[in-house]
Amino acid sequence: MHNDTIVALATPSGSGAIAVIRLSGKEAITIASTCFKSVSNKDLNKQATHTIHLGHIVEDNRTIDEVLVSVFKDPNSYTGENVIEISCHGSSYIQQEIIQLFLRKGCRMATAGEFTLRAFLNGKLDLSQAEAVADLISSDNEASHQIAMQQMRGGFSSEISKLREELLNFASLIELELDFAEEDVEFADRTQFKTLVERITFVLKRLIDSFAVGNVIKNGIPVAIVGEPNVGKSTLLNALLNEDRAIVSEIAGTTRDTIEDEISIGGIGFRFIDTAGIRETDDIVESIGIKKTFEKIEQSQVTIYLFDASKAIDLLEEVRIEIEKIRNKYPQKPLLVIANKIDKLEDLELAKMQSKIPEINLLSAKTGFGVEQLTNSLLSLINTGALRNNETIVTNSRHYDALLKAFEEIQKVQYGLETGLSGDLLAIDIRQALYHFGEITGEITNDDLLGNIFANFCIGK
Structure with a gap:
């Protein structure tokens, strides 16, 4: 299946200035040479790797387009095979004509992720x-x-491979002991092995713990903006996004559904969800919106509770009770309490509010005051220390699952060393740990796993 020559559009579909069509396979250069007419009469088959050539893609006496052809010879190419990349004009018609031509010449359309799979x-x-x-x-x-x-440069895989190699060396010595079981000899230094297992345990814990940060960095951090109707939730969303994304009016209940948008703060993606105001209502449509608000709080990782400071100055006890209700219902979720519309209050009123609710953040979404402090508060909730220190961070759930399983097996090995377990039983747990390490880097794999991974790629990559 992977010995034929494949072709696909490597740039996004649709019209543009330039499009790139990629071929990969043993016959890629030969097939391309039959359709390429160089302006200086060069033969593609005789050109050096990593060179670019100007000419035309032709079929019989018909010229399809003027192109640049890049030549990459195996094994010095992305796929490790002969690769041709054709930079043509970005007309959808031209793209399809060139691809169809190569299909007639014996290429096959690449499947999703097939270039990277190769x-x-x-x-x-x-x-x-x-x-x-x-x-x-x-x-x-x-x-x-x-x-x-960092992961593509091999930072994560090199760390795993090093641990696997050291563990494999000890596994080999323990397996060797089994061949000399009757002589009762030990080739593997148990003290040294125990030190290695402790180090592997430490590294695995760090990698597993990093997934909590890596997952939110990769997928964005959902933040629900909640509060009573007409307290400025939509105005705040617009201030954060720096655009009029949500409808703002003086009419309570204007937002009847959730509105979502994402921005990057300090390099981290935050997905803000403007929800319908929470209040008692007989309006069926608004009631559905309020129900969705609580669903969004469930799905979010951070909740912003917003209230109108100008109207709540005499109702601070009620506000505090509402805050406690949210805290008690979602004790594990970070909660930021924000008093909006503070531009309407006097200094004495602000001081009274801060004394009643010490954790309060002051904001005027209309003027923009306090928005920067809010973004800083959001960033402080995320542990970006590992990111700043360029440490390995796990973002892939498949890797996370394999690390958990490897950690479980290493704990068994550690227990076996402490209790003097026999070498043959230790070897079983070590083999399992090695298996899960190998799953991460692909040293141990199967067709189903590869199919699941590469099916999520775009065609042409």
Whole structure:
């Protein structure tokens, strides 16, 4: 299946200035040479790798387009095979004409992620690096881009491979002991092995713990903005997004459904959800919106409770009770309490409010006062220390699952060492730990796993 020559559009579909069509396979250069007429009469088959050539794509006597053809010869290419990349004009018609021409010449349309799959099968990337390619393409903020780049350069896989190699060395010595069981000899130094297992345990714990940060960085952090009707939730959302995304009016209950949008703060993606105001109502449509508000609070990782400072100055006890209700219902979720419309209050009133609710954040969504402090407060909820220190952060749920399983097996090994378990039983747990390490980098894999991973790629990558 992976010995034929594949072709696909490597740039987004649709019209544009330039499009790139990619071929990969043993016959890629030969097939391309039959359709390419160089302006200087060059033969593509005789050109050096990593060179670019100007000419035309032709079929019989018909010229389809003037193009630049890039030549990459195996094994020095992305896929490890012969690769041709054709930069043509971005007309959808031209793209399809060139692709159809190569299909007639013997190429096959590439499936999703097949170029990267071939790179993995040919040893150009390990599996975690290949998955990082998809993460890099989908990264939409600085933090997710930084993590994907580090993983694609092999930071995560090299850490796992090093641990696996050291564990494998000890596993080999323990397996050797089994061959000399009758002589009752030990080739593996148990003290040294115990030190290694403790170090592996420490690294696995750090990687597993990093998933909590990595997952929110990769997928964005959902933040629900809640409060009574007409306290300025939509105005706050507009101030955060710096655009009129939500409808704002003096009529209570204007927002009857949730409105979502995402922005990057300090390189981290935050998805803000403007919800319908919480209040007792007989309006059926508004009631549905309020029900959705509580659903969004359930789904969010951070809740912003907003209230109108100008109207609540004499009702601070009621506000405090509402805050406690949310805290008690969602004790694990960070809650930011914000008094909006403070531009309408006097200094003495502000002081009274702060004495009653010490954790309060002051804000005027209309003027923008306090918005920067709010964004700083949001960032403080995320542990970005590992990101700043360029430590390995796990973002992939498949890797997380494999790390948990490896950690479980390593704990069994550690217990076996402490209790003097026999070498044959230790070997069983070590093999299982090695298996789960191998799952991450692709040293142990199967067709179903590869199919699931690469099906999520875009065609042409």
